[in-house]
Amino acid sequence: MTLALFGTSPSGVPPRGVSPHGMPHGMPPRGAAVAAPPLEVTSPSGPELPVSEISVPEAPVRAVPAPETPVPEVHHPRVDCTADSTVGLTFTVRLFGKDAKEIAASQVPESAAVLLRLRHQHGPDASLRLPLSPVAADGRLRATLPSTTQLPEGRWDAYLSLADEEPQRLLPGVHDLRALVDGGSPSDAHAWLGVRIPYTTKNGNLAVRAWLRRPHAEAGTLRVEDGTMVLQGRLYGARLTATASLEALPRDAAASPVRLPVRPDSGADSGPGRAPEGPKTSSRAPERAPEGLETPEGPEGEPGDADARHAARDFTVELPFTSLLPGHQAWDLWLRPSADEEPVRLARILDDIPDKKRIFTYPSRRVADRDGALHSVKPYYTINNNLSVQVSTVDTQAAG
Amino acid sequence: MHISFLIFSAYGMGGTVRTTFNLAQALAEQHEVEVVSVFRYRDRPFFEPDNGVRLSSLVDMRRHRPTFDGDDPEHARPAKVFPAADGQYKQHSALTDRKIGEYLSSTEADVVVGTRPGLNVHVARQTRRGPVRLGQEHLTLATHSARMKRLLRRTYPRLDAVTTVTEADARDYRSTLRLPGVRVESLPNSVPEPDVAPADGSRKWVVAAGRLAPAKRYDVLIRAFGEVVRERPDWGLRIYGHGREANKLRKLIDELGLYNHVYLMGSANPIEAEWVKGSICAVTSSLESFGMTIVEAMRCGLPVVATDCPHGPKEIIRDGVDGLLVPTGDVQAIAGGLLRLINDEGLRTRMGKAAHSASARFDPSQVAARYEELMTSLVNRRSGTLHRARGTLLGGAYAAREAARLGVKYALEGART
Numbered sequence: 159m160t161l162a163l164f165g166t167s168p169s170g171v172p173p174r175g176v177s178p179h180g181m182p183h184g185m186p187p188r189g190a191a192v193a194a195p196p197l198e199v200t201s202p203s204g205p206e207l208p209v210s211e212i213s214v215p216e217a218p219v220r221a222v223p224a225p226e227t228p229v230p231e232v233h234h235p236r237v238d239c240t241a242d243s244t245v246g247l248t249f250t251v252r253l254f255g256k257d258a259k260e261i262a263a264s265q266v267p268e269s270a271a272v273l274l275r276l277r278h279q280h281g282p283d284a285s286l287r288l289p290l291s292p293v294a295a296d297g298r299l300r301a302t303l304p305s306t307t308q309l310p311e312g313r314w315d316a317y318l319s320l321a322d323e324e325p326q327r328l329l330p331g332v333h334d335l336r337a338l339v340d341g342g343s344p345s346d347a348h349a350w351l352g353v354r355i356p357y358t359t360k361n362g363n364l365a366v367r368a369w370l371r372r373p374h375a376e377a378g379t380l381r382v383e384d385g386t387m388v389l390q391g392r393l394y395g396a397r398l399t400a401t402a403s404l405e406a407l408p409r410d411a412a413a414s415p416v417r418l419p420v421r422p423d424s425g426a427d428s429g430p431g432r433a434p435e436g437p438k439t440s441s442r443a444p445e446r447a448p449e450g451l452e453t454p455e456g457p458e459g460e461p462g463d464a465d466a467r468h469a470a471r472d473f474t475v476e477l478p479f480t481s482l483l484p485g486h487q488a489w490d491l492w493l494r495p496s497a498d499e500e501p502v503r504l505a506r507i508l509d510d511i512p513d514k515k516r517i518f519t520y521p522s523r524r525v526a527d528r529d530g531a532l533h534s535v536k537p538y539y540t541i542n543n544n545l546s547v548q549v550s551t552v553d554t555q556a557a558g
Numbered sequence: 559m560h561i562s563f564l565i566f567s568a569y570g571m572g573g574t575v576r577t578t579f580n581l582a583q584a585l586a587e588q589h590e591v592e593v594v595s596v597f598r599y600r601d602r603p604f605f606e607p608d609n610g611v612r613l614s615s616l617v618d619m620r621r622h623r624p625t626f627d628g629d630d631p632e633h634a635r636p637a638k639v640f641p642a643a644d645g646q647y648k649q650h651s652a653l654t655d656r657k658i659g660e661y662l663s664s665t666e667a668d669v670v671v672g673t674r675p676g677l678n679v680h681v682a683r684q685t686r687r688g689p690v691r692l693g694q695e696h697l698t699l700a701t702h703s704a705r706m707k708r709l710l711r712r713t714y715p716r717l718d719a720v721t722t723v724t725e726a727d728a729r730d731y732r733s734t735l736r737l738p739g740v741r742v743e744s745l746p747n748s749v750p751e752p753d754v755a756p757a758d759g760s761r762k763w764v765v766a767a768g769r770l771a772p773a774k775r776y777d778v779l780i781r782a783f784g785e786v787v788r789e790r791p792d793w794g795l796r797i798y799g800h801g802r803e804a805n806k807l808r809k810l811i812d813e814l815g816l817y818n819h820v821y822l823m824g825s826a827n828p829i830e831a832e833w834v835k836g837s838i839c840a841v842t843s844s845l846e847s848f849g850m851t852i853v854e855a856m857r858c859g860l861p862v863v864a865t866d867c868p869h870g871p872k873e874i875i876r877d878g879v880d881g882l883l884v885p886t887g888d889v890q891a892i893a894g895g896l897l898r899l900i901n902d903e904g905l906r907t908r909m910g911k912a913a914h915s916a917s918a919r920f921d922p923s924q925v926a927a928r929y930e931e932l933m934t935s936l937v938n939r940r941s942g943t944l945h946r947a948r949g950t951l952l953g954g955a956y957a958a959r960e961a962a963r964l965g966v967k968y969a970l971e972g973a974r975t
Contacts (some may be wrong), residue, residue, distance in 0.1 A: 209774075238753070242835055332753040332830065333831050334754045334755070334830055334831060334834070335831065335835070336757075336761065336834050336835045339761055339763065339835045340761065340762075379818045380818065381815075381818070382817075428790070428791055428792050429760055429791065429794075429818050429819070430763065430791075430792060430818070430819055431794055450687075510835065511823075516824070517821050517822065517823060517824070518821070519808070519817065520817055521812040521817065
């Protein structure tokens with residue numbers, strides 16, 4: 159088909175590397191491919207906003223050459239997402255008009271792109287443009303989010319952007335995320351660990367949930383026993399030292415943090431969904447951006463920096479519930495790799511499930527404090543998949 | 559041929575809707591096909607038919623539309639043609655009686671297909687002379703009430719054919735109802751080829767999917783998985799679906815300490831993307847009139863461990879070849895079946911491949927070809943009219959006998975028994 163659509167690409171190959179600023183690096187602006195203007199969200203606290211409620215400042219006026227063919231009117235665009243084992247995402251779209259007739263790839267403007275917008279955020283880092291290029295032979299269009307592209311943490315709403323039309327929401331299609339199920343192969347060669355999970359929003363649209371962390375403390379098997387919880391986990395991107403500790407930080411600052419020792423494990427967490435072979439560095443080379451399209455460096459230095467390449471390390475930690483009593487509040491769990499390092503939030507993000515809260519649930523336990531008052535204690539995942547513990551006072555009269 | 563399907567609502571997402579659209583679309587390759595939905599609840603159906611299938615509806619239930627029929631006083635009066643023995647009697651009314659009757663008495667179709675007993679009664683009683691009348695049974699005769707069975711025995715002789723989704727149910731229809739001159743054929747539900755590549759058996763997950771309803775016996779599955787975890791703590795179970803059993807199952811998982819291994823995932827659409835994340839499918843129902851999820855999982859390359867419950871599983875799975883059949887309700891046997899596949903990767907992969915190729919017989923094109931053969935032979939049956947006159951007479955005779963037994967009141971109320 160027509161790779162000529164990408165005539166501005168010197169090699170004739172569609173560009174794959176993209177920056178978070180919305181334009182491929184080193185690429186001259188093409189036709190109407192105006193970088194997505196920053197968003198202004200009118201109601202920052204509200205739920206996902208329909209496009210009509212987002213006020214988009216007018217794009218900078220610039221001379222746009224008249225397209226040779228009119229921009230086709232696309233009806234309910236649906237996109238299939240495929241995750242590869244290096245945690246890159248591929249978006250494949252097939253466009254249909256109002257009459258349900260398929261729109262040929264050759265009719266789609268060359269500036270067509272999948273546009274990701276970080277919900278409730280604005281500024282240059284809150285929008286990412288992934289150019290759509292025709293897939294040879296079958297008339298579909300494809301855009302790639304390489305594993306090397308950093309996507310700031312949050313919920314990214316997906317739009318189809320055609321020329322300078324108002325982008326329209328993309329609907330979810332068939333999402334092949336099997337590569338994510340057992341954690342994928344988070345590459346230890348990056349200075350950061352990125353997780354991106356496509357999902358369907360409450361309103362039925364497509365969004366991508368992203369996490370960007372380094373170091374990262376992944377929560378695994380969690381057992382709730384009589385007066386304690388035992389957590390197995392794995393630390394990425396930092397050395398687990400003899401002074402490593404678990405920190406439970408109270409949401410209510412009046413209580414003091416609780417610190418507990420962390421035990422490095424020789425054997426890995428063998429629970430389902432955990433990479434069974436234990437600590438590993440990436441078995442494959444990270445996807446390379448094309449020449450001249452280097453990925454921006456992570457906050458912790460060059461990829462390949464010795465510090466960023468610690469082998470992931472398994473650990474076990476025990477949290478006696480009595481240490482969180484008395485009180486009625488939530489405790490956030492952090493892991494401090496060593497006494498002189500910043501703590502790392504414990505979270506469960508290395509799989510295909512965007513919202514853990516309702517799926518990964520744990521039983522609660524009744525624990526009495528020194529005065530004999532009963533408390534109910536329950537570990538849970540927050541809406542951001544971070545691990546916390548809720549302590550609630552039990553009304554003994556009501557409890558009988 | 560012009561083929562017309564009559565369905566309760568084409569705007570839902572249940573099994574009948576899916577299988578009807580699959581079949582309609584495959585038949586539309588060669589024929590003119592329409593789907594007539596008695597009710598319209600939404601602007602757009604969940605599954606959009608393409609391929610030239612025409613979709614129309616008779617009663618508009620969308621409140622925001624000027625064409626809303628819900629306030630029509632006729633809709634407040636009870637139905638007389640749609641039978642009270644059908645579970646969806648309450649949704650039907652004098653208005654649906656009239657609208658369905660008008661459609662059936664004026665249809666240009668060569669073949670009219672009803673998709674549930676209540677609608678089959680309409681098809682039997684109200685279709686104008688000419689079109690072939692076909693009634694589909696998506697559940698089973700055995701699960702119908704005695705009252706429903708009496709009604710079907712009286713009414714179905716006016717159909718040309720009844721289709722069931724299993725051989726076992728077809729045998730029941732032939733032996734219990736003894737419908738004179740009516741072809742009874744078993745034609746399975748169809749499942750299209752998934753849009754994702756088949757599973758390769760390498761992921762340590764067992765997957766189950768379906769409504770969280772008592773008949774699915776997920777409690778048995780969870781207990782069986784507890785046995786599995788003792789031996790293989792590296793494997794997990796994902797259960798997709800929602801339903802009223804959710805809280806009970808959650809409690810059971812916590813009680814058995816399986817919360818690191820068994821997950822209630824909620825609903826997923828499309829489900830095929832979830833099947834391929836696993837390596838084994840488990841079905842532990844006490845009853846499966848067909849077993850659509852078994853076929854769906856097999857089409858995704860998963861071997862299925864299923865209970866040998868009535869009626870579907872044993873007609874889909876070849877035990878030991880493309881899946882395993884285990885005794886219904888038997889926790890140890892289910893755990894044993896799962897462990898056999900978990901502990902033997904070679905067997906698992908071989909059975910998965912066998913399941914993938916064997917399930918191609920449920921492709922809409924294959925099922926549609928069998929429907930086409932049945933429909934063509936009925937349309938061409940030269941004695942068709944004669945047969946129906948006879949069937950009607952005999953049906954009338956049954957009805958008269960039944961009425962004599964039950965009293966005149968029922969005869970006066972017609973089908974409303």
